[in-house]
Amino acid sequence: MYCYSTSLNSMNPWIKKLPIYEPGRPIEDLANELGEDPRSIIKLASNENALGPSPLSVEAIQRALSTVHLYPDGGNCHLREALAEKHRLHPDQFLMGNGSNEMIELVGHAYLDQASNIVMGEPAFLVYKLVAALFDVGVHAIPLKSFRHDLDGMLAGIDEKTKIVFISNPNNPTGTMVNEEAIDEFMGQLPAHILVVFDEAYIELLSPNVQPNTIKYVQEGRRVCLLRTFSKTYGLAGLRIGYAIAPKEIIGLLSRVRQPFNVNTLAQVAALAALKDEDHVARTRDLVSDGLKYYAASFKKLKLAYVPSVTNFILVNVGSGREVFEALQRQRIIVRPMDAYGLPEYVRITVGTRDQNMKVIEAIKKTLNHKCLQLQADSPRRK
Numbered sequence: 001m002y003c004y005s006t007s008l009n010s011m012n013p014w015i016k017k018l019p020i021y022e023p024g025r026p027i028e029d030l031a032n033e034l035g036e037d038p039r040s041i042i043k044l045a046s047n048e049n050a051l052g053p054s055p056l057s058v059e060a061i062q063r064a065l066s067t068v069h070l071y072p073d074g075g076n077c078h079l080r081e082a083l084a085e086k087h088r089l090h091p092d093q094f095l096m097g098n099g100s101n102e103m104i105e106l107v108g109h110a111y112l113d114q115a116s117n118i119v120m121g122e123p124a125f126l127v128y129k130l131v132a133a134l135f136d137v138g139v140h141a142i143p144l145k146s147f148r149h150d151l152d153g154m155l156a157g158i159d160e161k162t163k164i165v166f167i168s169n170p171n172n173p174t175g176t177m178v179n180e181e182a183i184d185e186f187m188g189q190l191p192a193h194i195l196v197v198f199d200e201a202y203i204e205l206l207s208p209n210v211q212p213n214t215i216k217y218v219q220e221g222r223r224v225c226l227l228r229t230f231s232k233t234y235g236l237a238g239l240r241i242g243y244a245i246a247p248k249e250i251i252g253l254l255s256r257v258r259q260p261f262n263v264n265t266l267a268q269v270a271a272l273a274a275l276k277d278e279d280h281v282a283r284t285r286d287l288v289s290d291g292l293k294y295y296a297a298s299f300k301k302l303k304l305a306y307v308p309s310v311t312n313f314i315l316v317n318v319g320s321g322r323e324v325f326e327a328l329q330r331q332r333i334i335v336r337p338m339d340a341y342g343l344p345e346y347v348r349i350t351v352g353t354r355d356q357n358m359k360v361i362e363a364i365k366k367t368l369n370h371k372c373l374q375l376q377a378d379s380p381r382r383k
Helices: 013-017 027-034 055-067 077-087 099-111 127-134 151-156 180-189 215-219 248-257 265-274 278-301 321-329 354-378
Strands: 094-097 117-122 138-143 162-168 195-199 224-229 242-245 313-317 346-350
Touching: 055 265, 077 094, 077 242, 077 265, 094 099, 094 248, 099 127, 099 162, 099 195, 099 224, 099 242, 099 248, 117 127, 117 151, 127 138, 138 151, 151 162, 151 180, 215 224, 278 313, 278 354, 321 346, 321 354
Parallel strands: 117 138, 117 162, 162 195, 195 224
Antiparallel strands: 094 242, 224 242, 313 346
16 A cells, blocks of 8 residues: 655755745735735836836737637747847747746756856846756856946856856846947857856847847857847736747757747737837836936935946845835835845835836835934933
């Protein structure tokens, strides 16, 4: 007779060591906790587009609803063709995924083994470390310089076991960017066997004239993989659709390790429509630019140190990030504490609408004033 047990002893032992990614807190969770209407909650924690999705995407989704009983286009043919036209490449140089996060994991499947390691900036997107842990490989985390990637330090961190270098540009969580000149110099010194993954989730929030041109490395057949997403600029985070751009041979490897039908129909049609909505992209860039200026001016008035950002979020030193995060939640505002990134003094705030941004600043003022009064009350009185 078999004895069934819920014991975890039969699992791979290293699974227990895997860290768990902490996303921005959902609106519904905080609303339930406070007993409030979810519509009263302001969430500026996950770098979502405050304008919402492209109206053209919403229309495309509505038209496609009657077809969801059918499997999606497994090859994402129309979308890859549209992206190829946009970037002046071949459709075979694109691979679609369930968010760009899936692309990071596919790169791990294709290239990493236990004898290898990765090089990344510190702090940078936490998923790089999660994927490294998933494949039980080493991580050479190179500290940022002035909150930017230290490309010289990353070159020095490469050894004979290094397979992949991850460069988040613009970088999450700092909002900083290394320019094209610095990238060119880095690429000129890179060992030939290294795959460079340029994670460019936020790149299209920038005006085209200031976006570093990394497409040229794909055109040259270099060992690069660019990651893009429809979550940020196009406002489709809930549909989870992103893509990789790379030479055909690299795309071929990633295609072998992906699951079939990994991108659903609604995501495909929404992304295809979003590519045509240049007005939505322009309005998003204007919103971000205005919001960053407002936050920078407000933090200067409050004498709070912040990291100048090029994307739709900003990092600010509030003394105790977790404490301020919790205080803001009591005021129905969700931001992101940065202790998981090794920045416990900071919170990261997504650029919202003008009204949302103003409410955040007022809530921060109230929180900091309360902390100051509390400190004064707790300090010993002079005799």
